[in-house]
Amino acid sequence: MTSGSLTQPSHRILTPIKNTKPHQQRSRSGLIRIGLLLIMAGLAILTGYLAYSWRSYYEVQVFSTPTGWGYDILSNGEPFIHQPTIPGVPGVVGFTSSEQAQRVGERVVEKLQEDKAMPTLTHDELRQLGVSIP
Incomplete structure (x- = not known):
């Protein structure tokens, strides 16, 4: 090599x-x-x-009363508002129809969704919703 x-x-x-x-x-x-x-x-x-x-999820349920109709508002399935009479009307006066109670309950839900703690309805608002106030 x-x-x-x-x-x-x-x-x-x-x-x-x-x-x-x-x-x-x-x-x-x-x-x-x-x-x-x-x-x-x-x-x-x-x-x-x-x-x-x-x-919160709100739901309106109408029910019959001895004086007419009322509504419940449920929050997430639990009772939140029980309204057996027309709000703001003295005495024990129910709504004359389930449709009236439904419309008013839905308006209250709208106010709740606008973050109003305990919404109120005026007589004018009730009339606009078709509620006859005695």
């Missing part, structure tokens, strides 16, 4: 060495961005759900 065959050639082909750190940094920052977007989307969904679930 000759000593020349054991030596490496002096004209090496240089292959570029890839720097993996910038690539890793890009991957990491991309993952962080995706993670933050997922967290933000999750918080948005949670906020929407909580806002919807905290909103």
Whole structure:
């Protein structure tokens, strides 16, 4: 064997060495961005759900009374307002029809949804809803 065959050639082909750190940094920052977007989307969904679930759901139910008709307003299925008579009218006077009681109950629900703690109805409002006041 000759000593020349054991030596490496002096004209090496240089292959570029890839720097993996910038690539890793890009991957990491991309993952962080995706993670933050997922967290933000999750918080948005949670906020929407909580806002919807905290909103009170009102329902009007009419019923017959000895003097006519009345209405109940349920909040999330639980009794909230029991109104067996025409509000604001002295004495024990019920609504003359279930339709009148329904319309007035729905108007009270509208006022509740406008954040009025205990809504009231004037005689003019009752007349506009078709209620005949004795």
